[in-house]
Amino acid sequence: EDQVTQSPEALRLQEGESSSLNCSYTVSGLRGLFWYRQDPGKGPEFLFTLYSAGEEKEKERLKATLTKKESFLHITAPKPEDSATYLCAVGIRNRDDKIIFGKGTRLHILP
Amino acid sequence: NAGVTQTPKFQVLKTGQSMTLQCAQDMNHEYMSWYRQDPGMGLRLIHYSVGAGITDQGEVPNGYNVSRSTTEDFPLRLLSAAPSQTSVYFCASSYLVTSGAYNEQFFGPGTRLTVL
Numbered sequence: 001e002d003q004v005t006q007s008p009e010a011l012r013l014q015e016g017e018s019s020s021l022n023c024s025y026t027v028s029g030l031r032g033l034f035w036y037r038q039d040p041g042k043g044p045e046f047l048f049t050l051y052s053a054g055e056e057k058e059k060e061r062l063k064a065t066l067t068k069k070e071s072f073l074h075i076t077a078p079k080p081e082d083s084a085t086y087l088c089a090v091g092i093r094n095r096d097d098k099i100i101f102g103k104g105t106r107l108h109i110l111p
Numbered sequence: 112n113a114g115v116t117q118t119p120k121f122q123v124l125k126t127g128q129s130m131t132l133q134c135a136q137d138m139n140h141e142y143m144s145w146y147r148q149d150p151g152m153g154l155r156l157i158h159y160s161v162g163a164g165i166t167d168q169g170e171v172p173n174g175y176n177v178s179r180s181t182t183e184d185f186p187l188r189l190l191s192a193a194p195s196q197t198s199v200y201f202c203a204s205s206y207l208v209t210s211g212a213y214n215e216q217f218f219g220p221g222t223r224l225t226v227l
Contacts, residue, residue, distance in 0.1 A: 004153075032213045043115075043201050043218030044154070051212075087154070091213055099216075101146075101154040 002027045006088050006102035014110050016077050021086055021105045024070040029093030033071050035064050036087040038104070044087055078109045113137050115219035117202050123225045124192040132187040132222050134202030140217075141207045143185040147171065147198040148221075154201065160185055161207060192226045199223050 003026045013019055025033070032051050036044035048057040050066040057064050061082060063074045073086055089101040118133045136143065144159035156169030160179040174196060176188040185204075189196060200222045206214035 031208075034213070034216075041221075043203075043220050046215045046217070049213050049215075089154075099156065103151060103153040 002090075002092060002098075002100055004088055004090055004100050004102035006086075006105050008105060009103070010106040010108070012108045012110060013075075013078055015079060018074070018076045018078070020075070021073040021107070022070060023073070023088030023102055025088075025090050026069075027090055027092055027100070031091035031093045033066055034089040034091070034099070035062075035071070035073055036089065038085045038087055040085075047086075075107070078107075080109045080111050083107055083109045115202055115204055115217050117200075117219035117222050119222060120220070121223045123227065124189070125227050126193060128189075128192050130189050130192065132189075132200055132202075132224070134185045134187065134219060135183050136185075136202075136204040136217070137183065138204065138217065139182060140204035141182070142216075143179065143202065143204045144169070144216075145175070145177065145185070145187045146201045146203065147196075148201060149198050157187065157200075189224075194226045197224060197226045 005024050007022045032049050034049050035047040038044045048064040053068045055066050061076050065072050085104045085106045087104045089099050092098045115136045141162045145157040146154040148154050155171050157175050158177040160166045163179050163182050166177050166179055179185050202219040203216045205216040
């Protein structure tokens with residue numbers, strides 16, 4: 001069964017304290033892996049798409065990496081405005097229409 | 112560009128009532144989809160469409176109906192509302208996969224539905 005698991009469920013960090021969020025997946029064939037940010041009361045906002053193991057993408061304080069079984073979202077020197085829920089999703093090979101989301105990691109950055 | 116718009120923002124229904132959640136996009140995207148988001152469950156796909164006149168079921172389609180008569184609009188119909196359908200509903204759109212690459216999926220602001 002195709003599955004996406006995110007950990008931890010919630011994370012509290014001090015401003016400037018770097019950390020990583022994890023997304024592990026079990027799918028029949030990975031077509032692509034996505035990271036989204038979701039602020040309270042709003043829809044998810046696209047961050048990155050990764051396609052193959054070893055691929056990395058960066059945006060400001062965020063860097064996403066991909067291996068054959070998991071992805072990490074590294075947050076370097078976070079600021080309070082980085083507080084949000086971060087969602088991971090995977091696209092399934094040969095099923096362009098099927099995208100499975102994880103439950104998300106709630107990140108809170110304390111000033 | 113307004114992006115993806117959803118109406119209403121909030122709705123309260125009684126069990127057994129029917130209603131339509133509206134979704135529209137102005138980006139000429141072929142792919143549109145509906146998700147529901149429940150605490151501890153993540154986003155789950157209800158129905159999706161790859162173009163006008165083409166729809167298909169997602170992970171949790173029971174109790175919902177969709178149609179796609181135009182590229183821009185993708186309404187979600189609740190046929191007979193049940194308390195289990197209390198959730199936040201998101202509509203999303205994107206271009207179809209091109210040259211093996213996904214295109215960014217844009218989400219609407221959501222509709223918060225309560226069924227009493």
